[in-house]
Amino acid sequence: MQNLKTHYHPEVQTLENKSIFTRLSTRSITVQGNNILLLYTERYEDYSLPGGGLDLDEDKREGMMRELSEETGAKDIRNIKAFGVYEEYRPWHKPDYDVQHMISYCYTCDISKELGASKMEDYETKNGMKAVWINIHEAIKHNKETMATSDKKGMSIERETFLLKLIAENLI
Numbered sequence: 001m002q003n004l005k006t007h008y009h010p011e012v013q014t015l016e017n018k019s020i021f022t023r024l025s026t027r028s029i030t031v032q033g034n035n036i037l038l039l040y041t042e043r044y045e046d047y048s049l050p051g052g053g054l055d056l057d058e059d060k061r062e063g064m065m066r067e068l069s070e071e072t073g074a075k076d077i078r079n080i081k082a083f084g085v086y087e088e089y090r091p092w093h094k095p096d097y098d099v100q101h102m103i104s105y106c107y108t109c110d111i112s113k114e115l116g117a118s119k120m121e122d123y124e125t126k127n128g129m130k131a132v133w134i135n136i137h138e139a140i141k142h143n144k145e146t147m148a149t150s151d152k153k154g155m156s157i158e159r160e161t162f163l164l165k166l167i168a169e170n171l172i
Helices: 060-072 124-125 136-149 157-171
Strands: 003-008 018-028 035-041 046-050 051-053 079-092 098-109 129-135
Touching: 003 157, 018 060, 018 079, 035 060, 035 136, 046 136, 051 060, 051 079, 051 136, 060 079, 060 098, 060 129, 079 157, 098 136, 129 136, 136 157
Parallel strands: 003 079, 018 098
Antiparallel strands: 018 051, 035 046, 035 129, 079 098
16 A cells, blocks of 8 residues: 655654554545545544554454444445555653554545444543534645644644545545
8 A cells, every 4th residue: 555644743753762652543535526424523623534443453444444334333335445554653642652653544435325323432422523524625624723723633633634635636
């Protein structure tokens, strides 16, 4: 799968003499016209692609379908195609490692327009996360405003906004 970008968080100045924890994840890209299926998270005031961490030895496509279904209630997931990989190095704020190396495998797919019930994890529900179909250009504009003005923004908003721009340029 092609590397879309490797991003270093500003707090990660060097990887030399650092202990690194690698986390594999997937991201789902589902578009219908100019609309894209995203997750809006109230806590961080941002839009993001559905996705999350892979279980140990889990197949990437199976993990993508699992995460997409759990977070959005997506049904009839089909036509899965590789879009690319986004790599990032970010601070790890736990004592066991210095840096998290996040590798996000991004896939496009088709689903039914109607969504079923989601099965969010407790922290996702507490963060006010919900699945929404939204015009991709509105989502990009919103995320840019959040990056410029909000003190609530999370570490993933740069990745998500980069990917949304790439999707708008290549798929919309």
